[in-house]
Amino acid sequence: MHLNTLTKEDIVAGLRGLGIVAGDSVLVHSSVASLGKVEGGAETVIDAIIEAVGPDGLVVMPTFACKAPFDRKNSRTPLGAMSDKFWRRPGAVRSLHPTHSVAAIGRGAADLISDHEKAPTAYGEGTPYYKLALSGGKILLLGVDQDRNTTLHTAETLVNAPYLCDIEATYIDDIGIENTIPVAAMAGPHRDFISLDGLFAKSGVMTRGKIGRGVCRLMDTKRMLEVAVQALTEDPAAVLCDNPACTDCVMQRGKIKAAKIKEEDFTLAAVAGEISTNIREILAAVSAQGISALELTAHEYEAFKSDLGASSVRVAAIRGAVDDAGGASLAAELGVPFVAHVTSAEDLQAAARLGGHVLAENAGISSAQYAEACASGQTVPKIAFNPGEFAACNEMPFLGVFYKGLLRNNTAHFYMNDGTFDGEPVLPGMGNGEVKEILSMLRCRGYDGVVTLRSCGGVEGFRKSAEAFWRIMARI
Numbered sequence: 001m002h003l004n005t006l007t008k009e010d011i012v013a014g015l016r017g018l019g020i021v022a023g024d025s026v027l028v029h030s031s032v033a034s035l036g037k038v039e040g041g042a043e044t045v046i047d048a049i050i051e052a053v054g055p056d057g058l059v060v061m062p063t064f065a066c067k068a069p070f071d072r073k074n075s076r077t078p079l080g081a082m083s084d085k086f087w088r089r090p091g092a093v094r095s096l097h098p099t100h101s102v103a104a105i106g107r108g109a110a111d112l113i114s115d116h117e118k119a120p121t122a123y124g125e126g127t128p129y130y131k132l133a134l135s136g137g138k139i140l141l142l143g144v145d146q147d148r149n150t151t152l153h154t155a156e157t158l159v160n161a162p163y164l165c166d167i168e169a170t171y172i173d174d175i176g177i178e179n180t181i182p183v184a185a186m187a188g189p190h191r192d193f194i195s196l197d198g199l200f201a202k203s204g205v206m207t208r209g210k211i212g213r214g215v216c217r218l219m220d221t222k223r224m225l226e227v228a229v230q231a232l233t234e235d236p237a238a239v240l241c242d243n244p245a246c247t248d249c250v251m252q253r254g255k256i257k258a259a260k261i262k263e264e265d266f267t268l269a270a271v272a273g274e275i276s277t278n279i280r281e282i283l284a285a286v287s288a289q290g291i292s293a294l295e296l297t298a299h300e301y302e303a304f305k306s307d308l309g310a311s312s313v314r315v316a317a318i319r320g321a322v323d324d325a326g327g328a329s330l331a332a333e334l335g336v337p338f339v340a341h342v343t344s345a346e347d348l349q350a351a352a353r354l355g356g357h358v359l360a361e362n363a364g365i366s367s368a369q370y371a372e373a374c375a376s377g378q379t380v381p382k383i384a385f386n387p388g389e390f391a392a393c394n395e396m397p398f399l400g401v402f403y404k405g406l407l408r409n410n411t412a413h414f415y416m417n418d419g420t421f422d423g424e425p426v427l428p429g430m431g432n433g434e435v436k437e438i439l440s441m442l443r444c445r446g447y448d449g450v451v452t453l454r455s456c457g458g459v460e461g462f463r464k465s466a467e468a469f470w471r472i473m474a475r476i
Helices: 008-018 041-053 081-086 109-113 128-134 151-158 193-203 221-234 247-262 279-287 298-309 325-334 345-353 367-375 387-392 397-404 406-410 435-444 458-473
Strands: 025-030 058-062 102-106 138-142 165-172 178-186 206-211 214-220 267-271 293-297 314-320 338-342 358-362 382-385 411-416 450-453
Touching: 008 041, 008 206, 008 214, 025 041, 025 081, 025 128, 041 058, 041 081, 041 102, 058 081, 058 109, 081 102, 102 109, 102 128, 109 128, 128 151, 128 221, 138 221, 151 221, 193 206, 193 214, 193 221, 214 221, 267 279, 267 314, 279 298, 279 458, 293 298, 298 314, 298 325, 314 325, 314 450, 325 338, 338 345, 345 358, 345 367, 358 367, 358 387, 358 411, 367 406, 382 406, 387 397, 387 435, 397 406, 397 435, 406 411, 411 435, 435 458, 450 458
Parallel strands: 025 058, 025 138, 267 293, 267 450, 293 314, 314 338, 338 358, 358 382, 382 411, 411 450
Antiparallel strands: 058 102, 138 214, 165 178, 206 214
């Protein structure tokens, strides 16, 4: 290979070295600039790929549109000079999909691109990406990395990744009529596809080499998809980054968590005021953890109700003191429980007098005091069980309180709140609150009430508490 200027022959030789043979069907993602100086530029690279696969081969390139509506006869593509020149070539056919069109030249090109717009998704079953995998095609990354590998979205579609969304998109058909169609399971923002590179190399589905200055990769599409699907099956967040500053992946991880919670009988909630006084910070924090419900005071509800109304987060409960008749009234109006902070037997009686759907959160009252009130024949609210507070009363919240039956049967709300016997608040599972054991038992009983995460201090404290909760969920 010439060190300075690449010729078509140099590129053909490089493609052969990667493993491309005559008769191959190849989907190409490219950056001509990565190869260095090429005699004849993008056109030469196209010629070389077509020559490498031969007259019985097939070359495919993505040709997404720059703007809507998509018009396959006229819409240029932002995917680089090579893709934009490729679809304009004589003999090229271009699929009629408004978001993820491809162009193809060679054997079977028309069949590959046909009815792309009729497939339910942009890159799943029935699309050129999936068809290529089924027919033994290959993917060539020419001077680009896995971040440009559109077929990895096919893997996300095949496993129905929870963070995918449904959209509508518009194209202009060949007689000039504008059509708007639904596109299901659409990929959104940032992905960490580049982290799959080592997995593909280790699995033997990829070869890597250089053409000019450019690092290039060639993969068996079907085998690559099998590896990617397995990775996503084992970990739904396999193609999301773990950078806490990446708001895209934080949001998408939240959708994965929300999907997991939907499989549970209980509702997962948080206490708004323990996270922040800023509703936008609160909503961002809970959505990142898959949470769709909040407990608020009456004052917080009035301050936040406009933002709550515009979100998908609902009110799980109104919180307040035992003399907060206004809060209890608001809870009744909203059709949610009022959680009263009960610190004594007198508070328990005051909470009962509020009427309506009132729950008593043990915030200093012992299980013996609650049991005594029940035994006396008083009207006693059901319990909003706070294991951290029972631990602070030097009780064993699971074995000594919940397991015995009275409070277990009267539990209508559970706080994922842990603490030590000396009253120090700690992350769930790190204290004497036996929260793991209680949560496991509740799940065994088909508990369909609310499980509320508590913050150990602000947004960051809430994130840490939530991470501890999810670690527990993974083990029970």
